Amino acid sequence: MPFIFDRETKRKIDLLRLLTRKEITVKYKRTFLGILWSLLNPILLSLVLFIAFKIFMRIQMENYIFFFLSALFPWNWFAASVTMSTSTLIGNVNLIKRVRFPRHFLVLSTIMAQLVNFLFSLPIIIGLAYYYGNGPNISWFLTVPILIVIQLAVTIGICLAIAMVNAYFRDMEYIIGVGISMLFWMTPIIYPLNMVPESYRTYLALNPLTYLVTAWRSIFISNSTDWGAIGISLGSSLVFLLLGILVFQRLGKRLDEVI
Amino acid sequence: MNYIAEIVDVWKKFPLRRERPGFKEFVVNLPKFVKRKPNCNFWALKGLNFNVTKGECLGIIGKNGAGKSTLLSLLLGTIYPTRGDIKVSQKITPLLDLGAGFHPDLTGRENILINGVLLGLTRDEVLERMEDIIAFSEIGEFIDIPSRTYSSGMYLRLAFSIAVFTDPKLLLIDEILGVGDENFKKKSSDALIQLIKGGVTTIMVSHDLKSVKEICDRVIWLNGGKVEATGEPDKVVEAYLKGVGMYNITAN
16 A cells, blocks of 8 residues: 555645536536636636737747747636735635634635646647647656746745735735736746847846746746746745745734634 | 543633734824823733543533633633643544534545544545435435435534544533434434443533533532532532522522
């Protein structure tokens, strides 16, 4: 047997899985297409981007759609998790006040549900990789999981802090709304990092997503593992994770008084 | 002694401030904010000390606002004491606000699964008990329909059944002894009393003094956040009734 968990650990894993599944089922519960929307969304998005950039704007960059989407899908996972987790704590008052369970599971399950969503967009990335090149190779099996773990860490850190702070200071929700769209333009998603003037790149490095997105892009487009970018984003993701846990624990003690 | 819960000098304070001022009020009343008023606080619990022995049923009585529900929340662990220490060495099954973890869009079955795990079982353990829970709740064919279509009685019956079937080790009860119509109320309170008499440690808050006397082994009377009296149910209930000036009315 590969893993033997004690009962309490097993229960925690069950709980996280069920909460994640609940996120997903509840989201699509009363729709006709259900989980298919997770696949349909990125397909429609790619289609409209193709029309806008290839037919209307005729951007000169090579494979621009693939270039754009290879960064956009990971970004969407991050952005949706952050936006949704602002309200996970204040939206589950009943649960928090009446049931004892690890409260960070509410945030984690939101992020995991969005991860599932992200995995649904991988087939499209793979399709584009075949269309524009030779398709994925063996290095994906190593690099994609590594990048998922790094992105999980940074997303968890940021979401934990935001969810908790929003309980005390409800303006957070609006700050995040504006902040996320500002961050989108400050991350090399629609433009490559090497287009940014040298002197500004140090500032961009403060954004934990800059090198993460760059690493996603190099594995998706050129099958290459950018260890430099991975190293930088691993470092910053750990810092964000620790800060997030710290904020969550510190403010969590008085959560019942403000919620 | 074999204590299940130890409550050592527990104090709980709630800030009693008005709505936090927004930006507009801040600008308009700027001069006033310069001299800050001291924060008002409400002490819901003022230095509680008691232990809960394995297997006993402890009743907690007192007027509204005496701190009974705050005490239960502290024991449950959803709020933290301002000062003092609470040690609970058992899995807690709360019967406080039934159906807190229910999602209206999930079916009865899905809600059983998620709430069973929230109450301390593993997924496999809930699946084993699934049919027993459904049978006890008398929900019947509605079990595979989203819970939002349930009547409030069905909702409570299902939530109660889950709680009873999760192997409670320490039960926290806030007024809820039975739910539903007359038949189900009897069935559910019988099941609960059977658990309590069978040795499940129980802490029970109730205004129903008759049941408190019948079920509990020991009673604590809370008054203004402090323990006013503790001991034999008959004596404490009598003292409580005298204390609130109700003794003569019930005696007649």
